[in-house]
Amino acid sequence: MFINDSSRRGLFGRFVAGLARTRQGLVGQIERLFGSNTPSVEDLETLEELLIAADFGPALAQQLMTPLRDRLGRRDLSSLDQVEAALKQGILTVLNGTAHPPSSENHQTRPKILLFLGINGSGKTTTIGKFANRLINEGGLVVLAGADTFRAAAIEQLQLWGRRVGADVICHQAGADPSAVVFDAVQAACSRGASHLLIDTAGRLHTKRNLMEELKKIQRVVSRQIPDAPHERILVLDGTSGLNALVQARHFHEAVGLTGLILTKLDGTAKGGVVVAIADQLKLPITYVGLGEGVDDLQPFVPETFTDALFARS
Ligand SMILES: Nc1nc2c(ncn2[C@@H]2O[C@H](COP(=O)(O)OP(=O)(O)OP(=O)(O)O)[C@@H](O)[C@H]2O)c(=O)[nH]1
Ligand SMILES: [Mg+2]
CATH class of the missing domain: 3.40.50.300 (P-loop containing nucleotide triphosphate hydrolases)
Incomplete structure (x- = not known):
């Protein structure tokens, strides 16, 4: 399916609305956790629990946390923005790692x-x-x-x-x-x-x-x-x-x-x-x-x- 810029903006709005509960449960808590202080080892523990509570599953939650823990160890993780960006990148890598769907546009057979x-x-x-x-x-x-x-x-x-x-x-x-x-x-x-x-x-x-x-x-x-x-x-x-x-x-x-x-x-x-x-x-x-x-x-x-x-x- 071809998605142009304007339909992508519409799509974004629908996802924002549709994911409201998950966002409030997960990202709302992340903001509270990292909003005003520098991340600590304990904060990352709490973040991992939040991921598990949002059904990322224990194995994936741990996998997503590894780069964050490494960065904290290197004193390279100091803000909410950095935490979110790292987490987003990790999630995107997983989602982009799946097989590609069969393309319906190039399908010759009818029906x-x-x-x-x-x-x-x-x-x-x-x-x-x-x-x-x-x-x-x-x-x-x-x-x-x-x-x-x-x-x-x-x-x-x-x-x-x-x-x-x-x-x-x-x-x-x-x-x-x-x-x-x-x-x-x-x-x-x-x-x-x-x-x-x-x-x-x-x-x-x-x-x-x-x-x-x-x-x-x-x-x-x-x-x-x-x-x-x-x-x-x-x-x-x-x-x-x-x-x-x-x-x-x-x-x-x-x-x-x-x-x-x-x-x-x-x-x-x-x-x-x-x-x-x-x-x-x-x-x-x-x-x-x-x-x-x-x-x-x-x-x-x-x-x-x-x-x-x-x-x-x-
Ligand atoms: N909120 C919400 N409700 C949905 C969504 N998709 C389906 N539903 C609701 O889920 C209920 C079950 O949907 P159906 O489409 O009947 O499910 P089904 O798999 O065909 O069910 P069976 O034929 O009994 O196996 C209905 O009340 C739908 O309106 C969705 O994306 N969001
Ligand atoms: Mg049915």
Whole structure:
């Protein structure tokens, strides 16, 4: 996705608002800690605890602290600005160390097929609605597949999003075989000349073997119709579920080979450090983040914007 200067400024504002809780919890405390006095060894201990409390995870928190401790030892760390700059740099290095997401602009095949996965309530259906809206605003023709045939009202929820954003929805009755829905949806997307097919799946616990097998079956059905599809396999993670997200991601990655992650509900948590922990541990690209429930609240994840917004002064 091409992001010009003015949309980057808009993006920054959204990240500033969406990360308010994490910023208050983490950066607010850092300002109190280092605002008026020279950093001490004990202050750096407290900073490490703050990072852990914001869900950066103990290993990453320690890793981020190492350069700060070295600098303090060399008497080269004397102000809040220096502490923040060093921390920001460390976070950015981790975020920039992940794999690059597959480029959607250069994608030749139509339709491009994206499979959305995740545990119950992580935000899959909402994310699909918001994502479809983005694609349609960019001129795309989008079809949605209601392959969550399990949860009551899941099909209606997707249909509502379809009407709201202007996307066709292919679905069967509740209780139908999800693979059969997906088969029909691929046919429909091809015959309608759709640019994208977004597949909504039922929430599933990563520990349930049969449900993970069902995902593989969906994948097989799609790839039999279009050999290199599904082109993206995106895990939707609830940002408020903390480091649990790491365990989920590992299981889903093993089952389907994820191409990217979307973290939702960052607006609802003071533990936004989980974004950095996930990037550090999994090295999978975080493509978008959910910063609210509204149709415009799915935003591309730009590491620099994330870090700048995290440390923005009000
Ligand atoms: N604040 C906030 N709420 C969100 C965000 N994304 C999703 N939600 C809310 O999270 C709840 C669950 O979202 P769904 O999209 O239904 O989640 P799901 O993964 O499809 O759930 P199942 O299909 O039951 O597994 C809804 O109330 C959404 O409005 C977000 O980025 N921020
Ligand atoms: Mg759903």
